[in-house]
Amino acid sequence: MAADRQECPVAVVGAGVMGMGIAATVLGSGLPVVLLDIDRAALDRAERTIELQLRHARMMDALPPDRTPGRLVTTTSVRALAGARAVIEAVVEHQATKAEVLTEVAAVVDPSTPLISNTSGIPIDELADALPRPRQLIGTHFMNPAYLIDLVEVIRGPRTDEATVTGLTSLLTDLNRRAVVVRDSHGFVTSRLLHPMLNDAARLVGEAVATAEDVDALMVGCLGHRTGPLRTADLIGLDNLVDSLAALYERTGEQRYRPCEQLLAKVRDGDLGRKSGRGFYDYGEAL
Incomplete structure (x- = not known):
């Protein structure tokens, strides 16, 4: 990696799961990270949780052995993202929330900075409508836990330009992540296949x-499911799963997404x- 890439932080917006x-x-x-959230308490929790996640990743041999972890900076100010290499x-x-956040970020970053929406199902072109430069926007769907799963679903919108695609693929290479690029659509591939299954699994429990x-x-x-659908649902976050299903149901009208x-x-x-x-299981202590 070039020295400027190592020095230029990657911005992450949202200190949730x-x-x-x-x-x-x-x-x-x-690589260094600037983590932005409006909630200072959430950022404080994130610092502790991220340290545990890095420890877990090291135990699982999921980190490059020849690299020192980057420096984490947390902030509540969107202006701190101005020099970011990319914004996730x-x-x-x-x-509406994603569009508002992306619009605020677009106002402070360089026009060449890739804006990357980590969405599980909202079409990238819908989000791009709100932006002054729709060409800057591209989608990813990192799987949870992102620090252990090396495959990333990448969604290129119809207005995403080549420079943005190149910026994201270069970043994913630096992260030792493999990308599968899919066409922009409702739910893309993984959510359209996985989320109805999780919904059905929960329904079976509800019906006893x-x-x-x-x-x-x-x-x-x-x-041959790796963890089971309901442990997977708990890992995703049941509120996040409901939001994703509701978005798919609203756009498609298909009952399997309700x-x-x-x-x-x-x-x-x-x-x-x-x-x-x-959730479906008792974990004792919240993250």
Whole structure:
């Protein structure tokens, strides 16, 4: 990597589950990170969690052995992103919120800086409508935990230019990540396949067909799913899953995307999964 790339930080917007995981991925690859959130308490929690994630990644041999972790800076000011090499937006899965954040960022960064929306299903071209330079926007879908999974779904919008694509692919190479580029659409590939399955798994529990443990055991033991759909849902965050499903349902009208009552009830009760300490499973302590 060139020295200027090492010195120029990658900005991550949003100190939630995905923002922290992406920040840990970048830091573990030896690049500096500026992490932005409006909530100072969330940033303080993120600093502690990211250190644990880096430790976990080292234990799993998921970090390049020849690189010193980058420096993390946290901020509540969007102006701190002005010199970023790239900006990865990882806020909640609401189109209006993402568009507002991306517009604010576009006003302070260089016109050549790639704006990368980490979305699980909102079409990139819809988000680009709000931007002064739609060519700057491209999508990624990092999987959780981002610091362990080396494949990234990349979504090129119809107005994304070659310089933005090159900027993102160069960054992913520096992160030791492989990219699969897909066409812009509702939910892309992974969410359109995965999220209805998670919805159905939750529905089976709600209908008392099987327990969460039994659903996951069958999917792991019989069908080769790595962790089971309901542990996966807890890892994603049940509120995030509901938001993503709702966005897909709104855009397609397909009933398989309509969040089931079991998921909605969990979210109403504050049982959001691993990050809250309880979802379909009890984790004891919130992240």
